[in-house]
Structures are given as C-alpha cells and as structure tokens.
Amino acid sequence: MRTLSIHLGHDANACIYDSETLDFHYIKEERVSGQKHDQASNKIVRFINKLPKVDIVALSYGHLKNINEMTLYHFNSNWDEFHKVAIKDIRSLSNNFPKLIYKKFWLKKYYEILEKTNNLNIPVYCVQHDYAHILSGWTLGINYNYGISIDGCGPDNNNKLIIKNPFNLKDTETIFFSRLNITPHRNINAEEMSYKNSLGPPLSYIGRLMGLGGLNHDLAGKIMGISAYGKIRDDIVKDFDNKCVDVSKFQITQFCKDIFKKFLDVNVLLLDEDYTEKCNAKNQEFLDIIASIQHIWKKTVLLLFNKFIPKNSTVIYSGGCAQNTITNKALLKDYPNLDIVPHCYDGGLSLGCLAFVILKHNLQFPKLENFPYIQTDMSVDPPSETTIKQVAKLLAEGKIVGWYQGHGEVGPRALGNRSILMNPSIENAKDILNSKVKHREHWRPFAPSIMEEYASDWFDIEKSKYMMIAANVHEDKRKLIPAVTHKDGTSRIQTVALEDNNIFYNLLKEFYSITNIPMLLNTSLNKGGGPIVGDPSQAIDIYNDTELDALCVGDQLYVKNYELIKVNNGS
Numbered sequence: 158m159r160t161l162s163i164h165l166g167h168d169a170n171a172c173i174y175d176s177e178t179l180d181f182h183y184i185k186e187e188r189v190s191g192q193k194h195d196q197a198s199n200k201i202v203r204f205i206n207k208l209p210k211v212d213i214v215a216l217s218y219g220h221l222k223n224i225n226e227m228t229l230y231h232f233n234s235n236w237d238e239f240h241k242v243a244i245k246d247i248r249s250l251s252n253n254f255p256k257l258i259y260k261k262f263w264l265k266k267y268y269e270i271l272e273k274t275n276n277l278n279i280p281v282y283c284v285q286h287d288y289a290h291i292l293s294g295w296t297l298g299i300n301y302n303y304g305i306s307i308d309g310c311g312p313d314n315n316n317k318l319i320i321k322n323p324f325n326l327k328d329t330e331t332i333f334f335s336r337l338n339i340t341p342h343r344n345i346n347a348e349e350m351s352y353k354n355s356l357g358p359p360l361s362y363i364g365r366l367m368g369l370g371g372l373n374h375d376l377a378g379k380i381m382g383i384s385a386y387g388k389i390r391d392d393i394v395k396d397f398d399n400k401c402v403d404v405s406k407f408q409i410t411q412f413c414k415d416i417f418k419k420f421l422d423v424n425v426l427l428l429d430e431d432y433t434e435k436c437n438a439k440n441q442e443f444l445d446i447i448a449s450i451q452h453i454w455k456k457t458v459l460l461l462f463n464k465f466i467p468k469n470s471t472v473i474y475s476g477g478c479a480q481n482t483i484t485n486k487a488l489l490k491d492y493p494n495l496d497i498v499p500h501c502y503d504g505g506l507s508l509g510c511l512a513f514v515i516l517k518h519n520l521q522f523p524k525l526e527n528f529p530y531i532q533t534d535m536s537v538d539p540p541s542e543t544t545i546k547q548v549a550k551l552l553a554e555g556k557i558v559g560w561y562q563g564h565g566e567v568g569p570r571a572l573g574n575r576s577i578l579m580n581p582s583i584e585n586a587k588d589i590l591n592s593k594v595k596h597r598e599h600w601r602p603f604a605p606s607i608m609e610e611y612a613s614d615w616f617d618i619e620k621s622k623y624m625m626i627a628a629n630v631h632e633d634k635r636k637l638i639p640a641v642t643h644k645d646g647t648s649r650i651q652t653v654a655l656e657d658n659n660i661f662y663n664l665l666k667e668f669y670s671i672t673n674i675p676m677l678l679n680t681s682l683n684k685g686g687g688p689i690v691g692d693p694s695q696a697i698d699i700y701n702d703t704e705l706d707a708l709c710v711g712d713q714l715y716v717k718n719y720e721l722i723k724v725n726n727g728s
C-alpha cells in the first residue's frame with residue numbers, strides 16, 4: 158500500500174511510503190525552497206508528482222471538533238465528502254473568524270495537490286493536529302503508555318492533548334484535551350480565541366516586546382536562553398501559586414499579560430507599539446520578569462504532567478513546546494522514561510499522519526536505520542579518514558568549519574550532518590561565530606555534541622541524542638568549555654555514539670585526540686536565521702558569503718587559508 162501524508166501551513170512537509178517495498182521519503186518544503194518555515198506547497202507538489210499514484214492519503218487537518226469522536230479521524234471517503242465535512246466544520250467555528258480565509262486556502266492547496274497527483278477519489282484520513290504530533294513519535298518507538306502534545310497555540314486552541322495508549326488505536330483513550338470551548342465561537346475575536354490558554358504566546362510575546370524579528374514560533378526559541386540572565390521573583394511565583402488552582406483550567410497567557418501590564422505597563426495586545434526602551438536585555442527588571450515567566454511556564458508543564466500522567470510512566474512528548482529544553486530536564490525527575498520527539502514542531506506532522514495510516518491498516522513501519530538523518534535531500538559521499546583528520550586539526554586550531562554529510566536531520570537541530578562546528582574551549586568562540594557567520598543575539602547559547610561515553614564526565618546526564626535537554630555542566634568543567642556553557646551553567650547537549658553517526662563520531666574522536674576535549678560546538682549550517690541547507694550548493698553559498706574558515710562537503714574540503722591546507726596535506 159502506498160501512502161501519501163501531508164502537512165501544509167508553516168513548516169510544510171510530506172511523506173511517501175510504500176509498505177511493500179518499505180521505500181520511504183520525507184521532505185520539508187523549507188529545505189528545498191530555502192525559505193525558513195515555508196508554507197507554500199509548490200516544491201512539495203513537484204516532488205510528489207515524480208512519484209506514482211498512491212492508495213491512501215492522510216492530511217494533517219486540525220479543525221475537527223472533538224478528539225473523542227475518533228471516527229472523524231478514521232473517516233474514509235472520497236474528496237467530495239471530505240470537502241463537505243471539512244467546510245461544515247470550519248463554518249461551525251465562527252461566522253467572522255479571520256483565519257477562515259487561511260483555512261480555506263489550506264483546503265484549496267490540499268485539493269490541488271490531490272488533483273495534480275490524480276489522488277482525488279481515494280480514501281482520505283484527517284489526523285487531528287495534536288494527535289499527529291504525538292503519533293510522529295513512532296520514530297522513537299511505539300511502546301508508550303502515554304502520549305502528550307503541548308503546542309504553541311493550536312488552530313482551535315486545542316493546544317494540549319494527553320492520550321493513553323497512543324499507538325494502540327483500539328485502546329486509545331483521551332485523558333485531557335484542552336480547548337476553550339467546543340461550541341461555536343461567535344462572540345470572541347481571533348486573538349482571544351487562539352491565545353487565551355496556550356503556552357506558546359507568553360514566550361513569543363517577550364520576543365515581540367523586544368522587537369525581535371521572526372515568526373512567533375521562532376521567538377519562543379530565541380528568548381529561551383535569555384531567562385538565565387534574570388532572577389526569579391518570589392512575588393510573581395507566589396501569585397502564580399495562588400491563581401493556578403487547577404492547571405487544566407489555568408490561563409497562562411492571561412496571567413503573563415497581567416504581569417507585563419502590572420510591572421512594565423505594557424499591553425501585549427498592542428504589539429505595534431515600540432516597547433524596546435524598557436523591554437531589552439539591559440533592563441534587569443525585564444530580565445527578572447522573563448526568568449519568572451520561564452519558571453512558571455516550567456511549573457505549569459510539570460503540573461500538567463503530574464495531574465494526568467502517573468510518575469515513571471513511559472511517555473512520548475511532542476508539540477512545539479517540547480522544545481523547551483529547561484523544562485524537559487525538570488520533567489526527567491518524575492518521568493525518567495520520557496522520550497521527546499526531535500521533530501516535535503509542525504515540520505514533523507506528516508510523519509504522525511503516516512503513523513495513523515500504518516496503525517489503522519496494520520502495516521509495517523518503515524525501517525529508519527539512519528534516523529534522525531532522514532531528509533530526502535541531496536546526500537554526498539562520506540569523507541576519508543585523512544579528510545576527517547584535517548577537519549579535526551582545523552577545529553583544534555580555532556577555525557570555524559561548515560560540515561555537510563549524508564542526509565539532513567529530521568528536526569530543526571543540526572545533529573552532525575548539516576553543522577557549523579567550532580572548538581568549544583575558545584573563550585570568545587560565541588562572539589567570533591556570531592560576528593563572522595551566525596549573527597545571533599548575544600544571549601543565545603551554542604550547544605555541544607559530545608562522544609556519548611564521556612557525557613557523564615562533563616554533564617549531569619548520560620544520554621541526550623537530539624539536543625532536547627538542557628544538562629548542567631559540572632562546575633569544575635565549565636571553564637574548560639566556555640563557548641557552550643550558558644550563563645546558568647547549563648548546556649543543551651547532543652550525545653553521539655559510534656552507531657548513531659560514525660562519521661561525526663570519528664570527527665569528535667579525532668578532535669579529542671588532539672585537544673583532550675571530547676566535544677565540539679555544533680550549530681546549524683544556515684545563514685542569518687535561514688533554514689538548514691539541503692543541497693551542497695547552498696552550503697557553498699554560505700562558505701562564500703560568510704567568514705566560515707572552511708567547509709567540508711562529503712570528502713571535499715574547502716579552506717580559505719591556502720597555506721594551512723598545504724600544511725595539512727603534507728604537500
């Protein structure tokens with residue numbers, strides 16, 4: 158059976174899977190188009206058009222009424238019926254909901270894709286957005302007792318979903334599904350409806366107040382690191398403890414709006430105003446409020462877990478908020494068997510939709526031997542041992558090196574195939590990297606990738622394969638790796654074992670043999686906040702347009718300092 162699964166909207170992506178041949182493809186629009194978070198579908202359509210007609214389609218379509226009505230997600234019909242049900246559902250939301258036009262646009266795009274690929278009259282499944290986030294965790298395993306998705310803000314404000322037995326469709330049970338109201342929202346504006354109790358807006362508001370560029374889902378990530386520069390205020394925490402009587406009803410966005418108003422006289426609903434004079438990284442009061450908001454944000458997630466999920470359960474955690482690495486570390490105390498999906502944002506939704514079809518039809522899951530390096534992008538031949546040694550030497554000498562190997566990573570983090578690497582022991586490496594290549598805000602930390610067997614010598618965790626957890630750097634080691642030790646002594650590490658990525662592991666090993674440091678600073682191979690590259694020519698553009706010292710694409714090593722490469726080659 159051939160399945161096509163698609164998510165449109167931001168971070169558009171698609172999967173094609175043949176369950177007989179096990180042929181599997183996963184593609185993200187932004188890696189092809191070069192536009193970060195791209196939601197257009199033109200490139201994906203062209204990609205899909207090259208492939209044969211499929212037998213079944215699964216769409217990430219999150220506007221259905223109630224996840225308990227599981228039949229809605231199973232519904233198996235021709236396009237006309239899908240269109241009729243979907244339109245009826247959209248109309249039920251609101252007569253004047255501004256996003257209506259946008260949603261119609263999505264439907265139109267889905268229709269165009271299915272029409273172009275001659276797939277209009279085959280079964281179509283609609284997989285609810287949050288459920289698709291959870292199901293996308295099949296890539297890590299399917300034996301989880303609980304699945305939880307906490308999204309930034311959802312299409313129906315249905316941004317928190319907890320499911321028991323998420324991968325066993327017959328025993329699946331909805332434990333908690335958060336939304337303001339399941340009846341039509343006729344007297345509520347879009348801002349209120351979408352953002353009232355979502356966990357994403359409080360963090361993205363901070364970025365907006367600071368005047369940072371980018372979409373809301375970028376801002377939450379950008380400001381995560383800045384909370385380390387503030388002090389948690391007892392009065393705000395006490396206020397939270399008083400007001401958050403029942404976490405399932407707690408409206409965190411409203412709570413944070415009130416904080417901004419009370420302490421800074423800022424109205425976050427009027428974000429067109431310029432608040433940067435008081436909302437900036439030099440204002441300690443603002444930094445203290447950010448630290449307090451991050452703290453209550455973490456507490457809210459912990460309370461939510463504790464209310465609905467028994468401690469020590471096996472849990473798969475997804476949704477955009479699962480990218481908060483500080484909170485993830487705190488969760489491990491009660492949930493040591495917690496797995497966090499590396500593609501927990503919308504860029505992984507087609508993987509969740511595919512899982513639904515596989516479970517529904519008792520098909521075999523694809524064998525993802527190279528996970529998480531599963532992008533269907535341009536691969537290259539591996540580097541030789543000599544090239545790896547040359548790169549390790551350049552890094553030990555303090556050079557900034559671009560690194561393009563194999564296929565790209567599934568999620569938004571570079572995990573050693575689409576990376577910019579640097580020596581983490583260099584005191585001002587962060588500033589050098591920012592001034593020459595990355596141009597990020599100074600408070601944002603860089604992460605390390607470490608040989609897994611040495612992780613516990615340097616950090617307070619032993620394993621973190623996907624950079625989803627902020628570990629503590631041992632105090633006596635902090636001065637040795639200043640470039641990857643954040644202000645609060647944490648580090649968002651990736652542990653690398655030989656079997657995970659032998660090429661990257663061997664590079665780490667070579668670097669270790671020269672420096673006695675078993676890790677490298679590892680950040681994504683992109684430029685100016687763009688998407689991670691998906692083609693060697695894009696990597697070469699970055700090499701030419703920035704002050705990258707060297708670039709290794711497969712076995713091809715480009716070095717700007719000719720004298721240096723002469724020495725390395727021994728010629």
Ligand SMILES: [Fe+2]
Binds near residue numbers: 286290309476502
């Ligand atoms: Fe989402």
